[in-house]
Amino acid sequence: MPAMERLEAGCELTAWPEGSPMPRERFLVEAAGKTGLLTLLTERVDEELLEAAGGQLVVVSNYAVGVDNVDVGACTRRGVIVTNTPDVLTESTADMAWALLMAAARRLAEGDRVIRAGGSWRWGPEFMLGQDVFGKTLGIVGFGRIGRAVARRAVGFGMQVLFHHPSVPAGAVDAGAESATLDDLLARSDFVSLHVPLTPETRHMISAERLRQMKPTAVLVNTARGPVLDEVALAEALGQGVIFAAGLDVYEHEPAVEPRLLADERVVLAPHLGSATVEARTAMGLLAADNLLTSLRGERPPALVNPEVLDLAGRRVPPTLVEGGKGPCADPTDIERSPRDSADDGSLCS
Secondary structure (H helix, E strand, O other), rough: OOOHHHHHOOOOEEEEOOOOOOHHHHHHHHHHHOOOOEEEEOOEOOOOHHHHHHHOOOOOOOOOOOOOOOOOOHHHHHHOOOOOOOOHHHHHHHHHHHHHHHHHOOHHHHHHHHHOOOOOOOOOOOOOOOOOOOOOEEEEOOOHHHHHHHHHHHHOOEEEEEEOOOOOOOOOOOOEEEOOOOHHHHHHHHEEEEEOOOOOOOOEOOOHHHOOOOOOOOOOEEEOOOEOOOOOHEEEEEHOOOOEEEEOOOOOOOOOOOHHHHHHEEEEOOOOOOOOOOOHHHHHHHHHHHHHHHHHOOOOOOOOOHHHHOOOOOOOOHHHOOOOOOOOOOOOOOOOOOOOOOOOOOOOEE
């Protein structure tokens, strides 16, 4: 992998060789004495880990856009740089959201299972009817980079685009997208795609009550974070015909999935594949490596999450001088999901 080669050339590297995440106990041991950590969303970066690593730790380079696995405040208070990997996975994740939207609307996964089962089937006027996509209304909850990329795809399908976002991003109106309250968006949209970060405010933002606001013909897509959606409520809504279908790439208790969703033919399920393309994962790895290595060289990293750890000259501020301890995430509506199949899992630099 290019990222591993870059890391090996730039620092003394300890890498976890397995395809699965490094066990927590092992990670705490391996982190001790390291000046840099390259982490996945499966690794929790908290006070316990920071304490285990020690005061010499310079940087936590997160191989993801989202940093909900990182206690950014704790890192900032200790003067530890936190970085992420925005931009490079935007189009791949938007492609995944669109694929789920189309597959759920046209019942493709269900049809695939019918054929593979080898049973008897015949074309008929009412056989496996789905929902048209062209000319419909798409509601996008979270209009950051990925949300806007999904909106661009809707243009070719002649769709009206609604979006719900704390503020109106530049260019949104020019692109033909209309700002709406969440209630209005859910009531008017034929398709709803979620692209918000996981925060205390967004946990279960799509609840049983919110699902009841949607059309009975609506399709819900989640490629953001699993806990943004109440899975139990979704299973009940689908079972009762409250909405038509759903496409999911992320799950509330990943890798576990609500059993009723597994049994429901109207749900298209993917195992967290949003950024799983050769191009996106390679670019993510290279950016994560560059973030780590530039930080270790005392330079400003390309994708800095907590800029308050640096002074005006771009140097790290001693931990005792850092104020606040709550680092903002650049464009927090852009969410990456856990890249579990990367060869860059669990890398640490001495």
